[in-house]
Amino acid sequence: MPPRLSPTVRQQRLGIELRRMRERVGVTPKSLAATIGTDLPKISQMENGKSGISAERLRIWAGTCGCEDGPYLDALLAMTQDRRKYWWDGYRGRLPNGIIDIAEMEHHAASLSILNSTFIPGLLQTPAYAAAVFERLPPQYRQEADVRKAFRIRRQQIFVDHPKPYSAFLHESALRMQFGGPDVLRDQLLSLLENSERPGVEIRVIPFSVPTYTGSGESLYLARGPVAELDTVQIDLSHGPTFVHTQAELASYRRIKEETARIALGTDESREFIRSLLKDFA
Numbered sequence: 001m002p003p004r005l006s007p008t009v010r011q012q013r014l015g016i017e018l019r020r021m022r023e024r025v026g027v028t029p030k031s032l033a034a035t036i037g038t039d040l041p042k043i044s045q046m047e048n049g050k051s052g053i054s055a056e057r058l059r060i061w062a063g064t065c066g067c068e069d070g071p072y073l074d075a076l077l078a079m080t081q082d083r084r085k086y087w088w089d090g091y092r093g094r095l096p097n098g099i100i101d102i103a104e105m106e107h108h109a110a111s112l113s114i115l116n117s118t119f120i121p122g123l124l125q126t127p128a129y130a131a132a133v134f135e136r137l138p139p140q141y142r143q144e145a146d147v148r149k150a151f152r153i154r155r156q157q158i159f160v161d162h163p164k165p166y167s168a169f170l171h172e173s174a175l176r177m178q179f180g181g182p183d184v185l186r187d188q189l190l191s192l193l194e195n196s197e198r199p200g201v202e203i204r205v206i207p208f209s210v211p212t213y214t215g216s217g218e219s220l221y222l223a224r225g226p227v228a229e230l231d232t233v234q235i236d237l238s239h240g241p242t243f244v245h246t247q248a249e250l251a252s253y254r255r256i257k258e259e260t261a262r263i264a265l266g267t268d269e270s271r272e273f274i275r276s277l278l279k280d281f282a
Contacts, residue, residue: 007049009101009243010108013232014079015049016245018058021065022047036060055080075226087154094147098241102221103155105232105243109223111164115260116219117171117206119179120188122152123159124168124195124203129188132180159198167202169260175205175277186281189274196271204264205273214259222257 004011022032029043036057045051053061055077062073088103106112106123114121119133130152134145159166175192178185196203206213221234233244233253244250265273 003045003050005050006097008097008104009232010079010104011052012049013230013245014053014076015047017076017230018053018061019047021062021067025065027065032061032064035064052083053080069227072227072229075230078226088151091147091151095144095151096240098243099148099151101243102234102241103151105223105234106155106158107162108225109164109232110226111166111224113167113169113222113224113257114220115169115257116174117217118219119174119177120170120192121168121221123156123166124192125152126184126188126191127153128184129179132184135180159195159201163198163200165200165202167204167261169204169206169257169264171206172208172273175274182281186278189278192274193271196267196274202267203270203274204261204267205270206260206264207273210263213263214256218256220253220256222253 007015022029029040029047033040033043038057042051046053058077058080059073062076067073086104086107088100088107091100102122112123114123120129122130125133127149130149131145134142134148137145137148158164175189176185179188192203195201219236223232223234225231228250229247231245231250231254233250235242235244244253264270
């Protein structure tokens with residue numbers, strides 16, 4: 001089978017974990033290739049996510065590298081065996097891969113937590129709010145606006161099809177930013193209140209009255225994996241989504257999330273705060 005031209009973030013992540021496993025104990029690619037019965041280029045392709053690895057070879061790889069972490073290995077084995085087509089694959093070639101990878105990340109996460117200070121997170125946006133967000137795209141991307149909106153709204157089906165714990169920490173500035181104007185924002189705030197009543201969904205507000213805090217001004221999306229080693233953080237940058245998964249960076253972003261949870265209003269207080277903002281539209 002030829003190498004993948006554009007491996008997904010999940011496929012790349014499996015390769016990264018294979019390389020980490022090998023480098024941790026100093027096993028050379030050449031030695032590992034001989035052990036699992038393949039050639040040197042194939043090892044490189046596996047570690048770059050451009051080629052898959054069978055469950056049998058993964059077990060040999062782990063044994064050669066002295067990996068005895070059962071839950072971690074089980075999680076990697078599950079990644080090798082998942083070769084199904086998902087709904088987001090229908091958008092490949094129509095949207096940038098990074099955007100599609102967000103849906104893949106959300107689907108496979110054990111839980112999701114997002115911190116945003118400038119706009120309402122995608123999983124909580126109304127169609128009108130999402131359309132207004134995409135109106136500010138650079139001219140070269142505006143032709144994708146309708147497809148991006150449809151993709152974003154389809155992602156919200158995760159609350160129905162694959163419900164999981166979801167926490168959104170929203171700065172007051174995100175609640176006041178009028179994408180689409182006051183009517184759109186009013187409906188968006190009402191939608192936030194409705195979503196906050198979903199089982200497993202936690203929406204918490206950081207008001208202007210809270211002093212500057214660690215992570216203020218950032219947009220961070222933490223997806224918990226089946227084991228902590230497989231957590232992922234997605235960050236919005238001007239050129240598109242970026243995915244972070246080095247252990248040092250993950251530890252830093254987990255601390256930011258914990259600090260944010262410490263200073264944010266509770267869920268009931270947050271609902272009351274959102275209701276108070278709605279009085280501006282009376």
